[in-house]
Amino acid sequence: MNFLIGAFKPACNISITFSDGKSRKQVPMKKENGKTIMVSLFQSKESIAGKVSIEPLQGKKIEHLGVKVELLGQIEMYFDRGNFYDFTSLVRELDVPGDIYERKTYPFEFSTVEMPYETYNGANLRLRYVLKVTVSRNYGGSIVEYQDFIVRNYSPPPSINNSIKMEVGIEDCLHIEFEYNKSKYHLKDVIIGKIYFLLVRIKIKNMDLEIRRRESTGSGANTHVETETLAKFELMDGAPVRGESIPIRLFLSPYELTPTYRNINNKFSVKYYLNLVLVDEEDRRYFKQQEIAIYRQQDS
C-alpha cells in the first residue's frame, strides 16, 4: 500500500497473515475505492494470531527504532473524514530497535480480544477493525502496513419475541389490522404476517412493505439521521374489500441488513423499521411504521 505514497520507494515489503488464514471464513468487504476484497472474519473474544513478515528490498537494510503491531477498532465519521476515533487499541511490540538485513518474520497474538461492535459501513460513518504494523524510523518516516478484518457478533435467539399486532386506521375511511409474527428477526429470517381489512372506503391501488434503516449519528443537538429504504416488497395488487386478509411473507436474506445497533460507543445507532404503505388511486400514501429488532444468528 505504501509504495504509492510519496516519491520514495518503500524500503521493504510488509505482509500480515493470520495463522488460521487458510481455514478461516472469508467474507467480502467493500473498500473505499469501490473494489470488493475478501477478508477474514472474526468475532468478539476470539484470539487474533498471525505473523508479520518484513522483507527489505534487495540489498538494502532497514534501520528501525522498533516494530509493533496494533489492533485497532475505529469509528470514522464521514463528515470528519480521516479522523478516526479508536474505541479499541491493543499493541504488541515485535522488535527492539535494530537493523533488518533480510526477511524477518514475527509471530504475534492478541488473545481473547473484546470486540463488542461489528464492522459496519453506513451512510455517514463506518466502523472498522484493522491490524496496523508500524516500522518506526528516524528518518524517511515510519513504514506502516494495514490489514483489515471483519468482526461479526452472534446473538442467541431472544427469549421473548412477541408478535407485532396493531389496528390502525383513518376514521370512516380505512381500518386495517396487521400482524407480524415476531418483533425480533435474524438476518436470514422470514417475516410472516397478514393484513386484515376491517373497513375500506378508499380505492387502494397497491400495498407495499418496506424495510427502512435509520442511522443516527452524533448526539444531542448534533444528531444526524439518515434513513434508507432497503427493501420495497409489494404485498398486494388491486383494491381489497372489507374482510379480505392479505398474507405477508418476506424473506430477509436478499437484503443487505445488519443487526440493530443501539448507541454504539455513544457515536451512532442503526435501527430497522417495517413500513406498511398503502397507495390509493390518487397516489396518496397511507403508512404505518413499526420498529423491528434484527440480530445475527449463528449459522447452524
Add this chain to the structure above:
Amino acid sequence: MIADGVEDEEKWLAAGIAGLQQNAFYMHRALDSNNLRDALKYSAQMLSELRTSRLSPHKYYELYMRAFDELRKLEMFFKEETRRGCSIVDLYELVQHAGNILPRLYLLCTVGSVYIKSKEAPAKDVLKDLVEMCRGIQHPVRGLFLRSYLAQVSRDKLPDIGSEYEGDADTVVDAVEFVLQNFTEMNKLWVRMQHQGPAREKEKREKERSELRDLVGKNLHVLSQIEGIDLDMYKETVLPRVLEQVVNCKDEIAQYYLMDCIIQVFPDEYHLQTLDVLLGAFPQLQPTVDIKTVLSRLMERLSNYAASSADVLPEFLQVEAFSKLNNAIGKVIEAQPDMPILGVITLYSSLLTFTLHVHPDRLDYADQVLGACVKKLSGKEKLEDKKATKQIVALLSAPLDKYNDIVTALKLSNYPRVMEYLDSETNKVMATVIIQSIMKNKTRISTADRVEALFELIKGLIKDLDDAFHDEVDEDDFKEEQNSVARLIQLLHSDDPEEMFKIICTVRKHILGGGPKRLPFTVPPLVFSSLKLVRQLQGQEENPFGEEESTTPKKIFQVLNQLFLQCAEAANDCDLEPVAYEFFTQAYILYEEDISDSRAQVTAIHLIIGTLQRMHVFGVENRDTLTHKATGYSAKLLKKPDQCRAVYACSHLFWVDDQDNVKDGERVLLCLKRALRIANAAQQMSNAARGSAGSVTLFVEILNKYLYFFEKGNPQITVAAIQSLIELITTEMHSDSSTPDPAADAFFASTLRYMEFQKQKGGAIGEKYEPIKV
C-alpha cells in the same frame, strides 16, 4: 372515442407483447446457459408485463397466453435444475424474493408445480400455500388470470384418489378444499369487477365479465373431474360450499352462470340425490336471475338422464323428483311475482317434459302440470307474447312427442284448456302439430269419442274461431293446413263398421261448419273414407248386423249425398258454377244408384231440394236441368204422401224470393196442382185400401203452400184457387168416410185463423186476403 380506445388498446397490447418477448429472449439465453439468477430476473421482468391495467380482459388474455407458454419453458428449466441438484425448497424460496407481487406469484405457482411433482413436501401443503398466497392479487382481472394459472398448473397434481399425489397426509379432501377455495376467491374477484370503474361503463364491464366467466367455471369443472368425490362428499361438502358461495355473492350474472355450470358439470345422479339442496337455492337467488332457463336445463338434463336408461328410473321415484321439482317451481314463481308469463310457461313446459320422460305412466302428473299452467294463465287474456305462445306450443307438443299417440293426450283434461289461451293463429299451428304427430306415428283413433275430442282440439283448423281476420291468411298456408286436416280424416279408422260410421258422422258434424273455403278440402276425404266403409260392408256379404241394420251402406250413402250437396253449396258460395254442377250431378248419381231405401230417399230428396233452392250460381239451363230432375225424383217416390210433400216442396225451386230471375209463378202452380193431384190419389188409395179416407193433412199442407206464394205475390195463385181448396178440404173433412183426425183438424183450424188474422191486420196483405171467404 371508442375507436380511439380500441386503437390505443391495440398499441398497448403490442407494447406489452414486445416487452414480454424481449425479456423472454433474455430468459431463454439464461436458461440455455443454466444461469438461474438471470433466468429469475428476466422471467420476473417478463411477467411484469402482466401488471398492466390498460387492457380489456380479451386482450389481456392474449398477453397471458404468451406468458403462459414461456412459463412452461421455465417450468422445464426448474425441473432440470432440481435434477442437477438444486434444492426445490431453495428454489421455492428464491422466487419469492421478487419485489413485485404478480411476477412473484406466477413464479411461485410455476415452482410450486415442480415442488409437488418432486414430492418433497405433501401436495396439500404446497397447494394450500399457493392458494393462500394468491390472495395478494386483489385486482379482479389480474387475480382471475393468476388463479386460473394456478388451477391450470395444479389440476393434474391434485391428491385425488388413485393419483400419485395421494398419500397418508394428502387425501381427496385436500384436493377438494383447494379447488373450492380457489373457486371462492375467483368468484369474489369476478363479482367485484362490477363495482370497479365508472357507472357509465357498466354495460361494457358486464360484457367483459361474461368473457371471464369460464375462468371461474373452470374450477367447477375441475371439481367434477375429481374421481374421489363420491356422492356423500358431494352432498356434504362440495355442493353446500359451492351453493353458499353462489347465493352469498348476490350477483345476477354470477348466480345465473354458476347455477347453470353446476347443473352442467356434475353427474345427473348427483343432482337427483341432492335435488332438495339444489332446488332450495333457487328461491334465494336474486330476483333478476333468469331462473327459468336454469331450472329448465336442469329438468332437461334429468329428463335425458331418465331417458338414457330404464335402470335409473327407480331412483327418480325414490327421491320423489317430480313433486320436488313441482314444489320448487311453485316457490320460484311465488318468489318472483314479476316473472313474465313466458318464464312460467317455460318452466312448466320443462317440468312436463321431465315428467313425461320419468313418469310416462303417470298421466295425472302431466295433467297436474297442465292444470297448474292453466291456473297461472287464467285471469289473463289470450296471450299476445309471441315467445310465450311458442312456448305453449312446445308445452303442448311434448306429450304428443312422448307418447306418439294423441289418444293419450286426449285423456289429459287440461290439455284443451291450455289451448284456449292461444290466439287463433297459434291455435292453428298447434292443431297442425297435433295432426302431424298423428300422421307421423300413424296413430289410429278408433272411437267416435276420441274423434270428438280430437276435433275439439283442432277446431282452429276446422272453423273460423274469431271471425275477424281470415282475410290475412296466406293462401298457401291455408291450403297446407286444410290438406293436413284432409289427411287426418283419412287416418281415422275403426274396424268396427258401427264405430266407423259414428266417426264419420262426428267428423261430418265438425267439418260442415267449416265454411265454403274449407269444404272442398275436407269433404273429399270424408267421402272416400265413407266409400271405403261401404266397400268393407259389401265385402261382408253375409251382413253381420242381421237384426239391427243400423249401419248399412244406405245410411252411409245418405251421409255422402248430404256431403255432395254441402259441397255444391260451398261451390255456390264461391261462384263456381261448373263445380257446383258437378257436385250436384254426383249427388244425383248417388241418389239414383245407391240410395234405395225409401225413407232414405225421402230425406235425400228433401235435402236436394233444399240445397238446390239456395243455389244461385246456376245459369238458366243448368238450373232447369237440375230442378227438372229433382221434380222427377220427387214424383217417383214410393209412397204417395212422400211424393206429394216432395212435389210441393219442389215448388220452391221456381220461386226464390231474393232472386228475381227465379220467379216462375206458372210452374209453381203446376207443382202445387200436381201435388194436389197426388194428394187426391193418395186419398183415394187409402180409401180403396182401408175403406176410409186418409188424413186431410196433405191438403192443409198444400193450402199453406198456396198461402205462402199468395203472400209472396205469385200472380198465378188466385183467390179463387185458394177458395176452392178450402172448400175441398172442408168437404173432405165432413165426408162420411173420413176418419176424424184431431191433428189435421187443428192444423186446418189454425191455418184459417191465420188467414183471419191477416185480414184484420189490414195493410197490403190484409187487402189481398180480403176477398177470400172462409
